Each structure stands twice: as structure tokens, then as C-alpha cells.
Amino acid sequence: MSFQKLDESCRRLEALEHAMAILGADEATHMAPGGGEKRAEAMSTLAGMYHRQATAPEMGDWLAAAAEEALDDEQRAAVRELRRQYTNMTCLPPEFVERQTKARLRSEQLWRDLRAKNDWSSFLPALEGIVTLVREEAAMRAEVLGLEPYDALMEQYDPGNRVAEIGPIFEDLKVFLGGFVPEALAVQEERLSKSSLKPLSGVYPVEKQRELGLAMMAAVGFDLTHGSLSVSHHPFCGGVPTDVRITTRYRTTEFLSALMGVLHETGHALYEQNLPKGWSHWPLGKARGMSMHESQSLFVEKQIGRNPAFWRWALPMVERHLGESWSAEDILPHVLHVERGLIRVDADEVTYPLHVILRFEVEQDLLAGRLEASDIPEAWDAKMRDYLGLSTIDNPQDGPMQDVHWPSGAFGYFPSYTLGALMAAQQWAAIQRAHPSIEDDFAKGDFEAVNDWRRKNIWSLGSMWSTPELLQKATGEPLTAKYFEAHLKSRYGR
Template sequence: MSFTKLDDLGRRLEALGHALSILGADEATHMAIGGGEKRAEAMAHLAGMHHAQATAPEIGDWIEAARSEDLTEDQKLALGEFEREYRNATCLPTEFVQRRTTATMRSEQLWRELRAKGDWDSFLPALEGVVSLVREEAALRSAATGLGPYDALMDQYDPGNRVADIDAVFADLKSFLKDFLPTALSVQEERLARRPRQALNAPYPIEKQRELGLAAMRAVGFDFTHGSLAVSHHPFCGGVPTDVRMTTRYRTDEFLTSLMGVLHETGHALYEQGLPKNWSHWPLGKARGMGIHESQSLFVEMQIARSAEFWDYMLPLVHQYLGDDAIPGWGIADILNEVNFIERGYIRVDADEVTYPLHVILRYELEQDLVTGKLEASQIPEAWDARMTEYLGISTINDPKDGPMQDVHWPAGAFGYFPSYTLGAMIAAQLGAAMEKDIPDMGDQMRRGEFGAINQWRADRIWTQASRYSTPDLITRATGEPLNADHFKAHLRKRYGRA
């Protein structure tokens, strides 16, 4: 049977992917510096083997032949995902992939060198080359999929998402946030006038912070028989579902950044650990796109870990692991003042829950214009500044370092990825609203440190579904309605608006 051949292929690709994931996680956490050259060589060979097997010409014949076989419903869905992945892997000619790889690697190297200097003019030629290649890639993917050029790029990250749908949702959200931000800042100012932010009693020993993070992970359901926590320069969740490799980083002058980062990455880890084991070697058994993955991390970080109910449970653990004098005199209100502090800022990765979506929408709008040719790379600084001024009331016209040079995505050629970040926040809020209807005492359960029912709800609707459905269909099935910005707006009003 041809499906059996695809099943065997899936197992071989899973084994190679497993090795690459663990080697990559080890490189970022434990590898000695002298091991870099040989590690890169080993991973390059494994990646080459993976690509060669995933793009073998006979796979197309197997997919076509399997259509006429007597397949179960799961196998039919798996066949569709095999076909989608094969099309995505083979629609770009080898010659193009080589040109793109060379250009993006050089662009990233220049970006790392020139970003600190804010030297836009020296960086621009490399970025222009990348944008040209992205337009070429969009055309190739569009021809292979029948989608519009930007839709074809975006479909790699969130299958099923379309500009026609997201434009309307983002326009609604953008309008709301531009009006809501001044209100939220005013409410915060009034609150801080009544109860000013408190000083932290540093230092916080790293080992004690680690134990606190492990306790938080354990509380929200992380399975330590199938995962671990390490340290890396940039926090990430990697590895494989049976061996999730989570990382964080520490500062001794404060502990909240690391703790919130740990909880965010735990959200990713819970999703990976909850994927169906019997489909793990099929594309069907993988996580459904970046927007859904981000929704799971943000659900833990935003819906759970930045709530008063969670801190009813967590605050005693802070005292237990960091000591009674860690935050002397602090109450839950003081913690919330810190973890929910909002401000207008230049840097996306440092942005708060209210302003972050505006950073993403800005990039989403600009990169669409770049892909269609409506905007040229040389025009980015002015277009960026116009939107920053309109959306956030701050100018970046003379600051490319903290403006259009701040992200690695465009230098690396990753167009179509940015929407996933804000879609994740919106999906998380919509999941939370649906969950509260089914688990009305959800807040009380969090106060008691009971997360079993909360996790089971997400396991049933998201984790165990893996890639059975497109992103929009999965949202509708999980919550009873398509993606709706009203839930995210209600979440922000409740947390940051006037009572």
C-alpha cells in the first residue's frame, strides 16, 4: 500500500527531526564552544538527509496512489497533510533555495553587525536583495498552491489563515487599541498614584529562582518525565514531545522576568506534551501552526499567570523559594502592578499586552506592501515612522536601530510570520472566554493551584486535535465561533480599563 510507504517515510523523517531537535537544543544549552564546527557539520548532514527524503520524487506518486486506497478517517486527514508538506517542500527549485539561503545568511550577518550602529544605509542593499527573493518565493508558492502571494507565505506558518479574514480582524483591533491605550495609561496612572510601584529586594540567587520556576512549571502541569529546564541566551521551547527542552535566563536583580518567561515557555511545552502519541510520525500529529502554538503559551502567561487568582496561589511560593524578605510588604496588587505594567515603547519584544498587537499590526501591514511591491525597502523607515507615530504616538524616524532594524525576521526572509503573534493573543483570550463558560469556577481552581480541569479542556479541544483542522477551523471547533476580536478586547478592558 502506498499509504504504508508514507507511514514508513514519516517514521524516518521523525527520527531525523528528533535528532536535529535534540542536537539543536543541546547546542544552545550545554555544548562546549569548541564543538561548534563539528556540530554544524553533523546537523547540516542530517538536515540534508531529511530534505532529500522529504522531497523524493516518488512521494508524489505515493500520495496520488494512496487516494484510491481504503483509508481510515485519520489516514485520509494524514494524507492531506502529507500532500501539503510535500507541496511546500518541493515548490521552490533547488537553485532558488540556494540563492535565498546565501542572501538571508549574509543579510542576517550584516544585520547583527549594523543594527547596534543603526546603520540603515549600509544594511539596505542586503535587505533589498532579500525582499526581491521574498517576492519571488511568494510567486512560486502562489503558483503551487493557488493562493495569493502573501497568503501563500502566511500559510506556511498558519495553514488556513487568509488576508481577507485577518485584515478585518486586525482593523477592528487596531481601531480599538488606538482609542483604548490612552484610557489604560490613565487608569494605570491613577492606580499607581494610590499604590506606587514597590522596590525589589535583590539580589535573587539563580538557584532559588530556578526552584521557584520548577515549582511553577509543576503546578501548571508540566510533565518532568518528558521534559526539562535549562539556561540559554534566548529562552525557547524545543526538543520533541517526548523530551521537551525548555530554557530560561536569569537576572539576579529581579525574578519576575525569568518566572514569566518560564510560564510562557511552559505553555508551549504543555501543547507539545499533549499532542497525540500515535500520530507523532505523521504531519497530522504535529502542532497546528504558530498562531495556535503562541495561543497556548500566551494562555498560560496572560490568561493564567498575570491574573490575581493565579497570584493568590503563587505568592506564597515566592516566599517559600526566595525567602520571606524577597518582596517585603508586597501584596498581590504590587505583583500585578509589575507584571501588568503598560507603556508606549519602541521595542516589540519588550512591549506589554496592550501595545504589543500594534507593533505586530504595523509589521503585518508593511510586509504585505513589500511583498506586493506597493512599498520598496528604501521606503521602510518613513512608512514605519508614520505608523509608529499614528499607532503609538512615538517617532522612530532618526532611530532605525529601535525602528525597522530591531527584528531579525525581515533580514532572515521570514515574511508572513508576524501575524501569528497577535493571532495567538486573540485566540488565547477567546479560549479563555469559552473555558469560563464550561468551568465557571476556573478562578477558584487557580487560587487553589488546581490546573487539571483547565488543561484537560485545552487537551480535548486543541492539543489532541494536532493538525486535523486548519487554524480557523480549529478555533471555531474549540470555541464555537470564528476568531473574534471582541474576546481579546473584553480581556483588555477587564484587566486595564475602568471598573
């Protein structure tokens, strides 16, 4: 039976994925400094084995044959999702993939060096090559998938997301934020003018911050028998569902950044730990996509972790671990600080979407040929001035060179961040409708209801549905910005 053959094949692929996931986490946390070269060699060889097996012609034959076999609904969905992966992995000719992989590696290396030197013009030729390749890639993917080019790129990260739906929503959000960012800043200023801010600085030993982080992780639902917390330069959530590795980094002068980072990664980890175990080796058993994943991390970081009700419970925890007493009035201005800034990854939840919308617009213009790579600095600067009132024209390092996505050719990914924020707010609204007093739970450190809802409506479903379908089924509505806007208004508005 072909389904059985696919199942065995998926088990082999899972073993390679397992190895790559643990080797990847290990590299960032425990690898000896001189181990990098051999590790890179091993990882790329394993990735090659994975690709060869996942795209083997017999996979295509078995997929075709399995479609004729008597399968139940879940099995049919499993075959459909495996076929989706197979199509996404085979729709580019190997010769192109090789050329693109080399160009991406070269461009990423160049970017690392030239970003530090704030040198846009030396980087431009490499980026031009990347843009040419991504246009080719999008055209080929579009052809095979029967999608618009930008949709075909997004399809790799979030099956079902389309510019036709997202575009108007982002447009609406941009208009809203055009008015709301100044309002939130004014509200913040008024509050700060009334009472002075207790500065968020002190001496916080790493070991105590770590214990606080572990206690918070466990409280919001992280299963410490199936995961761990380490230190790495860039925080991440990696590993495998039975052994989720999350990391953070600590500053000993303040505790909030590490703690919020831990909550964010815990959100990713909860999704991984609660995926359907019986399908762990099939794409069906994996998380739906990048925007849904981000909605889970942002849910824990923003809906839970920056909720004033949460802090009623969290402050005694902070005091117990760090030996320092904070009032809600003192901590919340730090937790909810809003500021127009140049850097996306440092942005608060109010201004963050504008960073994403800017990139979403530039990416579409680049792909459509309305913009060339050489036009980026001016286009970027015009939008930054328009959306956030800041100029980066003389500072490409903190402008279009700030992110690794473009140097590495990952176009169509940026929307996921803000889609995640919208989807988290929409899920939160649905939960509040089902549990009107849910914030009282937070104040008691009780996250069972909120996790039960997410387990049932998101986590346990793996990749059963496309991204829009999953959101619609979970919340009863298609994607909308209205809950996110309402969330911002109630938290930051007048």
C-alpha cells in the same frame, strides 16, 4: 501498500527531526563554545538529508497512490497533511531555494553586525535582495497553492489563515487600541498616584529562581518526566514531545522576567507534550501552526500567569522559594505594567498588537510593491508615531532593524503573535463559559479543568484541522478580536 511506505518514510524523517531538535537545544544550552562550526556543518547536512527525503519523487508517487487506498478518517487526514508539507516543500525550484538560502544567511550575518552599529543604509542592499526574493517566492507559492501571495506565505506557518479574514480583525483591533492604550495608561497612572509602588528589586539567587520555576511548571501541568528546564541566552521551547527542552535566563536582581518567561515556554511545552503520540512521526501528529502554538504559550503566560486569581496562589509559592513576602497589591502593578515602547519583544499585552499590525501592514505593502525596502524607515516611523506616539527615524536599530524575521526572509510570520493573543483570549472565554468558576481553581493552584479543556479541544487534535477550523471547533466561533478586547478592558480598563 503506499500508506505503509509513507509511514516508514515518516519514521525516518522523525529520526532526523529528533536529531536536529536535540542538537538545536543542545547547541543553545550545553555545547562547548568551540563546537559551533562542526555543529553547523552537521545540522546543515542533516537538514539536507531531511529535505531530500521529504521531497523525494517517490513520496509524491506514494501520496498519489495512498489517496486511492482504503483508509480511515485519521489516515486520510494524515495523508492530507503530509501532502500539504510535501507541496509546501516542493513548490520552489531547488535552484531558487539554494539562492534564497545563501542570500538569507548573508543577510542575517550582515544584520547581526550592522544592527549593533545602527547602520541601516549599509544593510539596505541586502534587505532589497531579500525583498526581491520573497516576492518571487510568494508568487511561486501562490501559483501552486492557488492563493494570494501573502496568504501563500502565511500558509507555511498557519494553514488556512487568510488576509481577507485577518485584515479586518486587525483593523478593528487597531482602532480599539487607538483609544484603549491611552485609557490603560491613564488608569495605571491614577492607581500609581494613589499608592506607591514597591520596587521589584532585590537579590534572587539563580538556584532559588530555578526551583520556583520548576515548581510553577509542574503546577500548571508540565510533565517533568518528559522535559526539562535549562538556561540559554534566548529563552526557547525546543526538543521533542517526549523530551521538551525549555529554557529561560535569570537576572539576580528581579525574579519576574524569568518566571514569566518560564510560564510562556511552559505553554508551548504543554502543547508539545500532549500531542497525539501515535502520529508523532506524521505531520498530522504535530502542532497545528505558529499562531495556535503562540496561543498556548500566551494562554499560560497571560490568561493564567498574569491573572490576579493566579497570584493569590502564586504569592505563597514565591515566598516559600525566594523567602520574600509580596502582597497582590504590590506585585500586580509589576505583572500588569503597561508602557509604550520601541521594542516588540519587550511590549506588554496591551501595546504588543500594534507592533505586529505595523509589521503586517508593511509586509503586505512590500509584497504588493506599494513600498520598497528603501521606504521602510519612513513608513515605519509614520506608523510608530501614529500607533504608539514614538519615533524611531534616527534609530533603525530599535525600529525596522530590531527583529531577525526580515533579515532572514520570514515574511508572513509576524501575524502569528497577535493571532495567538486573540485566540488565547477566545479560548479563555470559551473555558469560562464552560467553567464559570475557573478562576477559583487558579486561586487554589488547580489547573486541571483548564488543561483538560485544552487537551481535548486543541492539544490532542494535532494537525487534524486547519487553524481557523480548529479555533471554530474549539470555541464555537470564528476568529474574533472581541474577547481579546474584553480581556484587556477587564484587566487594564476603567
